[in-house]
Amino acid sequence: MSVRMSVRTVSATLALSATLLGAGASTAFAARPSTYDLSGDPGGSKFEGIGFDARTQRYYVSETTGGEIHRGQLRSANAVEWLKGDGTDGRWTARGVNVDSQGRVYVAGGPNGIDHPGAPDLWVYSPDGKLLAALRTGVPNAFLNDLVIGPDGAAYFTNSNAPQIFRVAERHGQWTVTTWADAKGTIETSTGFNLGGIALSPDRRALVVAQGNVGRLWRFDLRTARATAVDTGGADLVNADGLVQQGASLWVVQNFSRVLSTLQLSADGSSARLVSATPTAADRVLTTAKLAQGRLLVVDSKFDEATAVPPYQVIALTPPRR
Template structure:
């Protein structure tokens, strides 16, 4: 850990009650990403519990980095800069078969005709490169549903896409379009995505207005999650563990803990934990009791090392 990061962490833990701090164990407290000499920025993270590997996306170039929980440094797993038509990457998730799904953010916007999403096997072999066919689609984050399909948010419109392999062929389609319910606002709209505790719905934040939305998996019907007085502006990545929902609020520099009902219809504020003021954390995954959080470098005009994934023992209340 850098001197800057260590001092900031110690100061926060001394000043705040209930703040999650890096755990002391054989596992590193931070993980180093290689990045590029000219400056790299990062956003998404996926985790494969079976192999204890994590995957991090680089927005500047589209590289995918891979690391292991007991090793301090990740390596570049997939090159970017146009590899498989990928110049940028956002959300990452891993399914039960170890297949890695990568959402392309504005890849298809900035490079018309280029893919919006990719699927790779655990050896890095490309299985699918897919285009939504939807104009101005910004594919942000993903979750694997109970049906084994991946569900992907669109940050430029209130839509969720579904990615699946059916009859030997990979497809992506608009699964839900909530235009009639969710008003598109300036900035980033739908971001992270998780399952409700009962696994019958998707829960998605609209970070620019600080709301959560529930998408019923059986019908695609959309309704607002009752979040009470919780401040969820800048909600980005979500992590769900039972009835706990951790909300990574990037530029607010807060990790908000909610108590989520089984059906995902209500969420009550449990705590709001300040994160390192020198980092903009975008999203996280829960791995062996710790949160792995991506330090995006989005606050730096030209990013400079160290490039890191940090760890935190998540607040439980």
């Protein structure tokens, strides 16, 4: 972990460093930065989503305060502002970010369409920053939180204000957004952020979605769009935010709980067993993450600061394994 974290945090964080980074990191691994600095606004910036393009080794980070999108390379310690915010393409805020196999960048707008009626709920950009689509869901009060690219190449976005998932797809240059799943009657909407983090099941036949305010996971069948509860054995997943899946491993970033939980998922995503719950830094609120060359790139949101002050950072962790 970074020098900043080693100095500013207590012994629990030092233990986390040993657990997450490990004693046997290779020279090549150690050569990469352990923190990545983001540029921010003079009045303070807060961040949330992250996407990663394995082909180009680029990562993308969203800024909630303004909607800017930042981009960086794994071997460079500094990211740059890639897309302007403050109303650019109708974007005043941004949340989840992901990248598809063609390098297209998808951005979830959070409350963008709520706070600015008529403004888009989501955007899609080409690798060179050209706007490909700016879409509204057509659903009132939609808060688009996070997204995953499905095995069909479409993007699936969660709605934190209702138990819904939106599907965004392109055909012959035309982009469409549909309400792919609506689990009203199955998933109870509670106060706070409901559906958020989203990942694929190991067999790629379902979506696994976090409901962070109540600490539950849900499975959405990709064939039927039907939602069922994931059996987690009573694991404490309150404040579940970002989800990262690799094989049978599922990492859950629990923002204000300041925990990184590791679960073992069944192949179909119907059940999960808690393997470990590792404390994260007491002075950071980590939100979403992506796996990049064996490390988790995790966003330090600054959500715990009334007025955020730099440094603004993405941190790199070696995730615990099951």
